[in-house]
Amino acid sequence: MIAQLIDGPLWYFSLTVFVLGVLWRLFMILRAGVKKDLAVPRDGSGAGALRAIFSRFVPERTVRRHGKVQLIAGYMFHLGLFALLFLARPHVDFFAERMTGFGWWSMPYWAFIVAAEIAFAGLIMLWLYRLLNPVTRLLSSADDYVGTVLVFLVMLSGCLALAQSVEALRLTHLLLVEMLLIYFPFSSLMHAFTFAFSRGYTGATMGRKGIRA
Amino acid sequence: MSEQFELGVAELGKQIDARISSYFSSCVHCGLCAEACLFYTETGDPRYTPIYKLEPMKKLWRQEHTIRGKLAKALGLSKPLQEKDFADWEELVYDSCTLCGRCSMVCPVGNDITYMISKEREGFSRAGYAPEGLKGATQRALEIGSPMGVTLKTVLATLAHVEKDTGLSVPVDQQGADYMTLFSSMEVVNFPEYIESIARIFDAAGVSWTISSKAFEATNSGIQIGNSDNAAEIVGRVVTAAEELGVKYVISPECGHAYTSIRWAGPNLIGRPYRFKVIHILELLDQLKQEGRIRFSGKTDEPVTFHDPCQIVRRGGVVQPQRDLLNGIAENFVEMTDHGVMNWCCGGGGGVSANERADELRIKAFDRKRKQIEETGVNTVVTACANCRMMLEDGIEENEMETTVIGLTELIADYLVTDAKEQSEVR
Known part of the structure; x- marks a missing residue:
């Protein structure tokens, strides 16, 4: 009964909340509007926006020098997570079966383990940094910790499920994913989508002034 | 809650546009902006982290622009902005921010934090929470x-x-x-x-x-x-x-x-x-x-460095002309380590120089510029902003440095070929 609920209605419910919630958040951003800039531009805003969306993946010197932990841990976590999410065999099968109708190349088991270790190491480092550094400790809200814990539990249950091949673990993993999907639009995890907007807006403004941002 | 404060909160709410909404949505509280702010780097005080200076505006954004915030507000789980929020943050919003824009250049999610702070000031000033020095300057203007x-x-x-x-x-x-x-x-x-x-x-x-x-x-x-x-x-x-x-x-x-x-x-x-x-x-x-309409009679052999005024370079987009000009009149132009769009502020921009209350903090923050100048090993700093020049001279005096500050336009005038005859000889 619970297994059917997790595998069926709850999955579709959480997915619906996720999709509608994300769309709603993006709508709320766009609805706030931006006034037309009446100053004569020096350069194009479109090119500036596009540049900033990609150039901010490369850290500025100040960050390279003083933000090594966040930088390295951040890349480790995100790259590891994306590898797990999109290239782990069970995920590819899941996407193909329930969403896309087609699959794609998936990682061998050893690569899965490596990706998981990298992602876990990155997440734990970020977590510790958030707790121990005075700046991040001051800035952090409960939301930051809830998001981190949820992602951690999703990754942990996913690894255990794959390693043990036990149905209960697979269901636990799916249940945690569903909780994460429901939580996602209400949290700072939204940065996964909104980063393109924030970088784009800044890049466009800077671009008009002829500044490479 | 005073009427003026309510007007300030209303004004603050009006300032939240799509840019600011996307910025707050994207912030993951990584704290990297702190490393770009001279008020943090020179004091080590986490409260000077640029994004932290926006807590009052973030609170309002959350309550008015997010589902969770609206729900919490409706259920009485979150308090509306209080006068205390503005009183507590006034120093952070005005004294410890020169609107230099350096934080906006390093944010991984691209937040233009300086833009946000300038918008936050709209709400604060409307509510009456602004430094007396700046109020007086505006009144006189x-x-x-x-x-x-x-x-x-x-x-x-x-x-x-x-x-x-x-x-x-x-x-x-x-x-x-x-x-x-x-x-x-x-x-x-x-x-x-x-x-x-x-x-x-x-x-x-x-x-x-x-x-x-x-x-x-x-x-x-x-x-x-x-x-x-x-x-x-x-x-x-x-x-x-x-x-x-x-x-x-x-x-x-x-x-x-x-x-x-x-x-x-x-x-x-x-x-x-x-x-x-x-x-x-x-x-x-x-x-x-x-265009060949001005020519120089020679070059100074005194080694010089250049202090980039933030608003000309990082926020204004004028980066190269000053370098071309300086190279035309200086034999030995030494760039600071962080120059151009990533320069460090003099500490007195954004109205800080007009705010006497911030003097002590400004001088402390100047330490960043002191280190930059000393790293170059050069004793002459050229700049192109009267306010920067005043702040540099103030900091140099406080730190008992052997450094001279000169304006770029004046330096150009010093090496200008003015006589018509000389002009033709140069040609």
Whole structure:
């Protein structure tokens, strides 16, 4: 009964909340509007926006020098997570079966383990940094910790499920994913989508002034 | 809760546009902006982390622009903004931010934190939470026409001195001139040699220029304090004067924030594009040099470094002209480690220099610039902003450094070939 609920209605419910919630958040951003800039531009805003969306993946010197932990841990976590999410065999099968109708190349088991270790190491480092550094400790809200814990539990249950091949673990993993999907639009995890907007807006403004941002 | 505070909160709410909404949505509290802020790096106080200075605005954004915030507010789980929030944050919003924009360049999600703080100031100033120094400067700008209380009479007296010293005529209210020149009050009062320099350079280059008796002040305290209505009135005077004189260009003086005010913010403040173009004095000088209209008699062999005014470079987009000019008159130009768009602020921009309450903190933050200058091993700092120059000189004196500060336009005037005969010899 619970297994059917997790595998069926709850999955579709959480997915619906996720999709509608994300769309709603993006709508709320766009609805706030931006006034037309009446100053004569020096350069194009479109090119500036596009540049900033990609150039901010490369850290500025100040960050390279003083933000090594966040930088390295951040890349480790995100790259590891994306590898797990999109290239782990069970995920590819899941996407193909329930969403896309087609699959794609998936990682061998050893690569899965490596990706998981990298992602876990990155997440734990970020977590510790958030707790121990005075700046991040001051800035952090409960939301930051809830998001981190949820992602951690999703990754942990996913690894255990794959390693043990036990149905209960697979269901636990799916249940945690569903909780994460429901939580996602209400949290700072939204940065996964909104980063393109924030970088784009800044890049466009800077671009008009002829500044490479 | 006072009526004025409610007006301030309403104003703060109006400032939250799609940009700010996306910025708050994207922030993951990584804290990297702290490393870009000289108030944090020089004090180690986490409260000076740029994004933390936006907590009051974030609180309002959350309650008005997010589902969870709206729900929490409806259920009485989150408190609305209190006067205490503004009182507690006033120092962070005004004293420890020069609007230099360095944090905006390093944020991994691209947040323009400086833009956010300037918008936050709109709410704070409307609520009455702004430093007395800035309030006074804005009042003087509105009533007298200058944040330092410089009157037209003082300007005309300075121009008379310039005419006497140079033997040149300084045109005032010249209808149909190509360029209308603006000054900052600090240039009129503290660095009249800037005015003398441009008189000599423009004479040598044959530039058709004028000064307006109706609008000589380029700075805009309304922008610094965060009051768009006042800022619009101040910039509107320049626009009216320039359009009445029928000039093709308005020249922004060296002063950094004057440039961003008149060049980038102005049209948006008055709600329409100008009928003239705005050019920074450094852009014009570089153009005159490239056109061969000004030539230099030699180069200084004294090693020099350059302090980039944030508003000209990082927020204004004028990066290369000053380098081309300086290389034309200096044999040994040494760049600071972080220069151009990633320069470090002098510590006194964004209205901080007009805020006496912030003096101690500003001097502490100057330590960043001190280290930068000392790293170059150079004793002459060239800059292109009267305010930066004052702040540099102040910091240099406080730190008992053996450093001289000079304005770039003056240095150019020092090496200018002015005599017609000499001009032809150089050719």
